[in-house]
Structures are given as C-alpha cells and as structure tokens.
Amino acid sequence: MxxxxxxxxxxxxxxxxxxxxxxxxxxxxxxxxxxxxxxxxxxxxxxxxxxxxxxxxxxxxxxxxxxxxxxxxxxxxxxxxxxxxxxxxxxYPDAKTVRTIQDKGLQKEFYKQHAIPTADFRILKDVEELKANTEFLPAFQKLRREGYDGRGVTRLQSEADLGKGFTEPSVLEKLVDFEKEISVIVARNASGQVTAFPVVELSFHPEHNLVDSLFAPANVPYKLQRLAIEIATRVIESFNMVGILAVEMFLTKDGQILVNEVAPRPHNSGHHTIKANYTSQYEQHLRAILDLPLGSTDIQSAAVMLNLLGEPGYDGEAKYEGLQEALAVPGVYIHLYGKKYTRAARKMGHITVLGADLQEAQQRAESIKNVIKVIA
Amino acid sequence: MxxxxxxxxxxxxxxxxxxxxxxxxxxxxxxxxxxxxxxxxxxxxxxxxxxxxxxxxxxxxxxxxxxxxxxxxxxxxxxxxxxxxxxxxxxYPDAKTVRTIQDKGLQKEFYKQHAIPTADFRILKDVEELKANTEFLPAFQKLRREGYDGRGVTRLQSEADLGKGFTEPSVLEKLVDFEKEISVIVARNASGQVTAFPVVELSFHPEHNLVDSLFAPANVPYKLQRLAIEIATRVIESFNMVGILAVEMFLTKDGQILVNEVAPRPHNSGHHTIKANYTSQYEQHLRAILDLPLGSTDIQSAAVMLNLLGEPGYDGEAKYEGLQEALAVPGVYIHLYGKKYTRAARKMGHITVLGADLQEAQQRAESIKNVIKVIA
Structure with missing residues (x-):
C-alpha cells in the first residue's frame, strides 16, 4: 500500500x-x-x-x-x-449500482430480475395510476427518488387515503404483515470476497419513522438468520458492487424474509459494530474499497444502539443533558456527531450499550433510555 | 456538558x-x-x-x-x-505529578515515601558517586531526566563497565531478577473514581529496548494480578492525579511485584484496549479529564499487540509491505500513525491481534509477525 x-x-x-x-x-x-x-x-x-x-x-x-x-x-x-x-x-459503489438504488422503482425491478424476495409492488407514473390501483391497498407509497429517513413515504390504508398520496413517480408497495424488521450489512471487496455482519433487529420510532434502536445479535431463529445472510449476500453479488451494503428486510409472520430497501454505504443499523464487533462497518467499507482482505465480523459483545435525536421543542446550539448519569452505567458509550445545532428529531449522535449477553445489554439500555437529552 | x-x-x-x-x-x-x-x-x-x-x-x-x-x-x-x-x-495530570515523574530520582523517592514497592536504588550526582557505588552493581543506570523509549538507560554489570556509565545526574537501580514485566493502566477522574485495566504482559525487543509485543490477559496467577492492580491503584491515589497512569512493574522470580516506572498519559501498553476492551485507554483518559464516570475496563477479546517499527536500513518516505497477507488473518487490525517518513526502529504503527482466547490471539500473532514491514 x-x-x-x-x-x-x-x-x-x-x-x-x-x-x-x-x-x-x-x-x-x-x-x-x-x-x-x-x-x-x-x-x-x-x-x-x-x-x-x-x-x-x-x-x-x-x-x-x-x-x-x-x-x-x-x-x-x-x-x-x-x-x-x-x-x-x-x-465504489459504482455509478450503475448507485443509479439503481437511488430510484426505488429501479431498485424493486432489480430485485424482481434477480429473484430476490421483496414485497409485491406497482410502479406508478402519476396520480392517475395511483387511482387505478386502489385494489392494491393497503400499501406504502414511496417516491421513486429522494426518499430518506422516512421522508417521501406515506401509508395508504384504503381509497379514502388517496388524497394523502404523492402525485410524482412512485412505487406502491404492498403492506407486509411483518413480525420484525432486521438488517444485514454485507461487504464485498474488489477481489470479490464477501462477508456479512450478524443479523441485527431494528425497532422504529413510531412518529419520526427513523430507526429508534436496534440490537444484536437478533432474537431470530438461527435458520432465519442464515437465510437473511444468504439473501443479503445474493443482493450484493447481484449488484456486483464494491463496498458495504446495508440490506433492510422484513421477517413476515409466516416466516418469509423480504428485502425492504438497501443502502450502498455505512448505515445506521451498523453503528454498534464500532464497539461490539471485531471489525466495524466503517473499517469494513474501507477494507473493501482499498481491496484489502475483509475483516472478521464476529460479535465481541451483545449490543443495543440508540439514536440520539434532537429533543422536540429545541432549536439552536446543542447542549447535552444526562451524560453523567448515562455514562455511569457500565457498557454505555456515546458517539456525538459534532453538529453545532440541534432541532427536533435531528440525528445528533448515538449511544451503544454493550453487555456480556443481550439481556444485560438490554437491561442497561432500558435504564438509560431517555436519560440523555439533546437540548438547546 | x-x-x-x-x-x-x-x-x-x-x-x-x-x-x-x-x-x-x-x-x-x-x-x-x-x-x-x-x-x-x-x-x-x-x-x-x-x-x-x-x-x-x-x-x-x-x-x-x-x-x-x-x-x-x-x-x-x-x-x-x-x-x-x-x-x-x-x-491533567497536574504540574506536581509531572515534575515528580519526569525526574527518575524524584520518582523513586516518591515510591519510597509512599511505601510503593520498587527496586532498591541510589541517587547519583556525578561520575564520582557512580564510582563510589560499585558494590551496588549489577544495576541499571538511568539518567534522571529525559530518558524515553530506552534512551538514557545503560546496564552496568560490574566495575569493568563503569566507562559506559553516564556522568550526569542519574539513578542507579539494582538489577531485578524478574520473571516477567507487566503493566497496569489505572485511571482517576476529578471526582476521585479509580479504575484499572486488566494486567498486560510485556515482551521487549532485545536490541531497541522498546516494547516489542504485549498480550492480555496476562499469563499470571490471579492473586498476583490482584496485587498488581492494588499497587497501581495505590500509585495513582498517592499522586492524587487526574487522567490515566501506566504503571510498569516487574514480577520477580520470588513472587514480588516491584514498580519499575510510570507514565501519566496514554501508553504503548494500552494500545490493544482500542480493539480488545469495552473502553479504550484513550476514552478512559478523556472521561477522567472531563470528569465523566469512568468506563468499564472489561476485556471483550484476548489480544496481542505488536509494535510496527521502521525496518532497519530504510530511511525516507514510508511504504507498507505485507498488509494484504497480514489482514487476511482473522482478528488482525492495523493502526498506522500517519508518519510520512520512516527510519530504523521508528514507531510507525501497531497491530492488534484479537482472539476468542489468548491461545488463538497468540497463534494468529505468531503467523503474521514480521509479515508487515515498513520500508522506504
């Protein structure tokens, strides 16, 4: 080098x-x-x-x-x-992969072409096509482009919701009756070596539609974990891309795994790997794009990751409350992002809580949840 | 905050x-x-x-x-x-602690005053006093000030070696018949909380007198590990300092532990904590000086740390050989220090090798030792 x-x-x-x-x-x-x-x-x-x-x-x-x-x-x-x-x-990732992923329509077509399991969908040009597909509801309507962190997504329960629908090109995605949302981060280097991080389980904030917390290892039967990793591996190999790829998936109530969406970059669902795994997602991405051998993704400790969002009602220069109390709990680590200004629900940092096992990590996380607040 | x-x-x-x-x-x-x-x-x-x-x-x-x-x-x-x-x-650390530690004479007197076990010694003003203490040999003669990484230290076996002796103010330290060298890094925050990292075992490069590799957990009976941690804790509490303190100790063949020297700052013997422990020595130092609660020092993985020294015979802009081969071994992590130029034995980086247990980490370390070379 x-x-x-x-x-x-x-x-x-x-x-x-x-x-x-x-x-x-x-x-x-x-x-x-x-x-x-x-x-x-x-x-x-x-x-x-x-x-x-x-x-x-x-x-x-x-x-x-x-x-x-x-x-x-x-x-x-x-x-x-x-x-x-x-x-x-x-x-890395290459233009072709980025182009496919940044358009949710192309992304869904790609899964279909490559036999990657995903929720049934319709591609919609405009509001007329939306109206013509009411029999497909309940569904999520997602803008084809620029959706991010919950923006550009709306849930349409029935015909009565059509007024809330987007008029721009979009994807209508069949509502999945899922039991859990999970994520697998895979990496591929230029020489073609592929690795996967262990499955993590996500929980979403009901209002902001952002990842609220996640934990690893996931509380999912081993067989389904293997399947999730196989699917994520198939996705990155189908893209033939270099770098890391976060694959968010639904685990349905009938035991299927469906790919929800992917991100060809470090991802919120991999933050805990900095503290909890042999190799972090960030180092893995670097190894991949430098064409170095990929690192072991083994778990060193069980972990819960909490996003640290700007407290609603505060807008201005960020201040952090509760650090003393939270950091007094063993296994609690803070990662601030160096953002000078906070606003409601802005991602200001994250907290990783480690434990010898998942139960310990979860108990510790529970004890500090809502202790750290970002105010102004 | x-x-x-x-x-x-x-x-x-x-x-x-x-x-x-x-x-x-x-x-x-x-x-x-x-x-x-x-x-x-x-x-x-x-x-x-x-x-x-x-x-x-x-x-x-x-x-x-x-x-x-x-x-x-x-x-x-x-x-x-x-x-x-x-x-x-x-x-942090305060002026008084720094002044004591930067003078090996004051440092040794400090141990004596605070009943901290250390090798017997003589304080020497000049070469005349050295000559008057030949009965004290074999011993290490160490300059009182400015010794660092093996500079300013010489071994005097007998009267015949006196010509090699320093003429400046120095400490003559009785040769210790030690079995092992160990290190314990302790931390103390401004509120007085103290924590200790688990004992690490050091091995020195025979020529350069630099730490060559170390591993943790140390292969030392539990009782002696407890004793080493007690002694290190007594040292930091005696200094009443804030920050981290690396305490290097000899484990003698008759089961004693003697403090060799200390450093009131992050230390080479704590590099592995970045990857191997819940909290790294760097984060612990920050928590201490920010007066935050200190982090858990628990081991996540067994680790071997190898210093990456400039290859003898090369002087100039640094290049790194063998990265591909070394990083292909699971558990191997490189940390380069961003030094543009290399020279013989210059500390250019370090490698941490993790394993589920010490045996695994040591086998992996053995397989990559001398694989990575820093040349020009």
Whole structure:
C-alpha cells in the first residue's frame, strides 16, 4: 500500500465522519464534498469542499482529484460517477449500482430480475395510476427518488387515503404483515470476497419513522438468520458492487424474509459494530474499497444502539443533558456527531450499550433510555 | 456538558493522535503543540501550533486558551503547567505529578515515601558517586531526566563497565531478577473514581529496548494480578492525579511485584484496549479529564499487540509491505500513525491481534509477525 491514498467522500455527514475516524488507522488522505459548510466531516477531513453532490460539474471536478471515490449518501450525481469511472477513478459503489438504488422503482425491478424476495409492488407514473390501483391497498407509497429517513413515504390504508398520496413517480408497495424488521450489512471487496455482519433487529420510532434502536445479535431463529445472510449476500453479488451494503428486510409472520430497501454505504443499523464487533462497518467499507482482505465480523459483545435525536421543542446550539448519569452505567458509550445545532428529531449522535449477553445489554439500555437529552 | 470543550494537548505524536480520534465521539475541540510541523496530530486536531512543549512561554501561551490541558509526553515545561493551574486552567495530570515523574530520582523517592514497592536504588550526582557505588552493581543506570523509549538507560554489570556509565545526574537501580514485566493502566477522574485495566504482559525487543509485543490477559496467577492492580491503584491515589497512569512493574522470580516506572498519559501498553476492551485507554483518559464516570475496563477479546517499527536500513518516505497477507488473518487490525517518513526502529504503527482466547490471539500473532514491514 502507498503511504497515502486520496479518498473522496460525497457527503459530509456523520457517516462520513465515522468513516474518516476509522480511516485514520489506514493513513488515508480524505477529501469531502458537502453543501453545508458546517457538516460533521468539516473538521476531521483533510480537505473540505462546499458544494452540491447532486451537481454534475461539482462532483466531476471534485472526483477527478481522487484515487478512490465513495459516498456516505446515495443521492449523488450518478452521471458524474460514470464519467469518473471511465476516466479511471475507482468509484465504489459504482455509478450503475448507485443509479439503481437511488430510484426505488429501479431498485424493486432489480430485485424482481434477480429473484430476490421483496414485497409485491406497482410502479406508478402519476396520480392517475395511483387511482387505478386502489385494489392494491393497503400499501406504502414511496417516491421513486429522494426518499430518506422516512421522508417521501406515506401509508395508504384504503381509497379514502388517496388524497394523502404523492402525485410524482412512485412505487406502491404492498403492506407486509411483518413480525420484525432486521438488517444485514454485507461487504464485498474488489477481489470479490464477501462477508456479512450478524443479523441485527431494528425497532422504529413510531412518529419520526427513523430507526429508534436496534440490537444484536437478533432474537431470530438461527435458520432465519442464515437465510437473511444468504439473501443479503445474493443482493450484493447481484449488484456486483464494491463496498458495504446495508440490506433492510422484513421477517413476515409466516416466516418469509423480504428485502425492504438497501443502502450502498455505512448505515445506521451498523453503528454498534464500532464497539461490539471485531471489525466495524466503517473499517469494513474501507477494507473493501482499498481491496484489502475483509475483516472478521464476529460479535465481541451483545449490543443495543440508540439514536440520539434532537429533543422536540429545541432549536439552536446543542447542549447535552444526562451524560453523567448515562455514562455511569457500565457498557454505555456515546458517539456525538459534532453538529453545532440541534432541532427536533435531528440525528445528533448515538449511544451503544454493550453487555456480556443481550439481556444485560438490554437491561442497561432500558435504564438509560431517555436519560440523555439533546437540548438547546 | 457544553457542546464543545477546548482541550489542549502537549505533544503531537501518535498518542495524541489516538486520543483525538477517540475524542471525536465527545465533540471535543483540540489544540496541539509540537515542535515537528509534520507531527501525527497535525491533520487531525482543530488547531496545530508548532513550538516547543519544553519552553515556559510557549506552553503558557498555548495553555491559557484551553479549558483543559493534558499531555501525551511527560517532558514538558512543568513550571508553565503550574502557572496555568494557578490561573484556573484544568491541568491533567497536574504540574506536581509531572515534575515528580519526569525526574527518575524524584520518582523513586516518591515510591519510597509512599511505601510503593520498587527496586532498591541510589541517587547519583556525578561520575564520582557512580564510582563510589560499585558494590551496588549489577544495576541499571538511568539518567534522571529525559530518558524515553530506552534512551538514557545503560546496564552496568560490574566495575569493568563503569566507562559506559553516564556522568550526569542519574539513578542507579539494582538489577531485578524478574520473571516477567507487566503493566497496569489505572485511571482517576476529578471526582476521585479509580479504575484499572486488566494486567498486560510485556515482551521487549532485545536490541531497541522498546516494547516489542504485549498480550492480555496476562499469563499470571490471579492473586498476583490482584496485587498488581492494588499497587497501581495505590500509585495513582498517592499522586492524587487526574487522567490515566501506566504503571510498569516487574514480577520477580520470588513472587514480588516491584514498580519499575510510570507514565501519566496514554501508553504503548494500552494500545490493544482500542480493539480488545469495552473502553479504550484513550476514552478512559478523556472521561477522567472531563470528569465523566469512568468506563468499564472489561476485556471483550484476548489480544496481542505488536509494535510496527521502521525496518532497519530504510530511511525516507514510508511504504507498507505485507498488509494484504497480514489482514487476511482473522482478528488482525492495523493502526498506522500517519508518519510520512520512516527510519530504523521508528514507531510507525501497531497491530492488534484479537482472539476468542489468548491461545488463538497468540497463534494468529505468531503467523503474521514480521509479515508487515515498513520500508522506504
């Protein structure tokens, strides 16, 4: 390995920040592009560029100085990625994968083509097509593009809900009667080696539709865990992509596993791996894109991960309450994202709670839930 | 906690770098002072100052802008620390502790005063006093000040060796017939809470007199591990210091434990804690100086830590050989320090090898020893 690889990252949020933090161990020189001049990556990368990762010229100009280009958000200009690939920059994940994933319609078609189990769906051009598919309800309607963290998703129970529907191109996805939501993060390096992290189990915040907490190992029969890992592996191999891919899945009440959606980058459902697993998702992504052998994904400790969201009703310079009390509990670790300003439900950090077994981790997590508050 | 604490670090080497890396999770704003404009901290801290941490004015001017001032090397200007303390800066470790530890003569006297077991010694002013103590040989002669990583230490077997002796003020330390060298890292926060990491066992490079590798848990009877932790705890409580303290000890063939020397900062013998323990030594130091509750020091995995030294015969821009082969072994993690130039025996990084038990970690470590080479 050269003393220094120039790694460009599109997006300067917390995922990029934790990637750079892990990258310090590999002597990586990092360049970051983000429109927000106060993005969490700003003070931790080597060079920070203010600009839009959605703009062709901006991404192209940024990327052509990099040895490797990666992303921490998928809503980037895929045409620029393609041109950079053609000019010899290593773009991981590649333009084709990013283009497929950033359009939920293409993503669903891709699963169908590759025999990857997923909820039944309809592709809708406009509101007329929505009206023509009322027999398909109840369903989730998802915008084809730009959906993120619960934005661009609406639940349509029956014909009476049609007024809440989106008028833009969308996917109508059959409501799945699921028992659990789970996630498997897989990684593939340029040499084709693939690894999977153990299954994690997610729980969602009822209001914000954000991941509220998760735990690992999942409380799921071994056979279904094996199946989830097989499916996630099939997805990354079908994309033929390099890097990590978070595969969110439904475990249905009748024991099926259906792929919900995927993210070709570090993911909220892998934050706990920093503390709980041999290799973190961030190091695994770096190993993959540097074409190093992938690390062991073994669990060192059971873990619960809690997102630390801005307390509703506070808007302004962030302050943290309850750290003393929470950190006094053994196994509790805080990860703040360096965001100066908080607002309701903004992701300000996360807390990982470790335990010798899941029960211990969950008891500890329960005791500190709602103890740490981000106010202004 | 405030959104941002301004933490000053005297010294910009790898220990500071890993401290800053851990500090990202706490939203700490870091300032670093080091004479080398290419120091490993340079690109990772918020503000970097080129200057001598041995100079009164430089340290004072640097420190007065900080909320908290800490060190990653003990050879700093203690008078400036004292003045900063008087002016309300939180200096951890405090000036008095640093002054005692940076002088091996005062350090040994301190152990004697506080009934801390240590090898018998003589304080020598000059070469005349050395000659007057030949009956004390065999012994190690150590310079009172500025010894570091094996510099300033010489072994005097008998009167015939006197010519090799130092002429400056020194400590003559009775040769200890030890079976093992061990280390315990203890931490104390401003509220007085104390924790200890499990005992690690050290092995030294025969030529360079640097720590070559270490492993944890130590292969030492439980009773002696308890004793080592008791002694280390007594040392930090005697200093009444805040921060972490590495206590290196000899385990003698007749079952005694003697304190060899201490370092009031993150230490080479705690690098493995980043990967192997619930809390790393770096996070523990931060928790201590921020007066947060100290973290659990429990072991998650057994570990072997290997220092990655510059290969003899190479001087220049560093290149890394053997990464592919080494990282293919499960449980192997590399930590490079971001040093552009290598030279013989320069500390360029370290490797942590994890295993489900010590035997597994040691077998893996054996298989990759000498595989990674730092050349130019």
């Amino acid at each position: 050269k003393g220094e690889v120039k790694l460009g990252i599109l997006g300067g949020g917390q995922l990029g920040r934790m990637l750079i933090q892990a990258g310090l161990d590999f002597n990586i020189y990092t360049l970051v592009l983000d429109p927000d001049e106060n993005a969490p990556c700003k003070d931790v990368c080597n060079e920070f560029f203010v600009g839009s990762f959605r703009d062709f010229d901006t991404v192209y100009e940024f990327g052509k100085n990099c040895d490797i280009l990666t992303i921490e958000i998928e809503h980037v200009n895929a045409d620029a990625l393609e041109k950079l690939e053609q000019e010899g920059v290593k773009v | 405030k959104g941002e604490v301004k933490l000053g670090i005297l010294g910009g080497g790898q220990l500071g770098r890993m401290l800053i890396q851990a500090g990202l999770d706490f939203n700490i704003y870091t300032l670093v002072l080091d004479p080398d404009e290419n120091a490993p901290c340079k690109d990772v801290c918020n503000e970097f100052f080129v200057g001598s941490f041995r100079d009164f004015d430089t340290v004072y001017e640097f420190g007065k802008n900080c909320d908290i001032l800490t060190i990653e090397i003990e050879h700093v200007n203690a008078d400036a620390l004292e003045k900063l303390e008087q002016e309300g800066v939180k200096v």
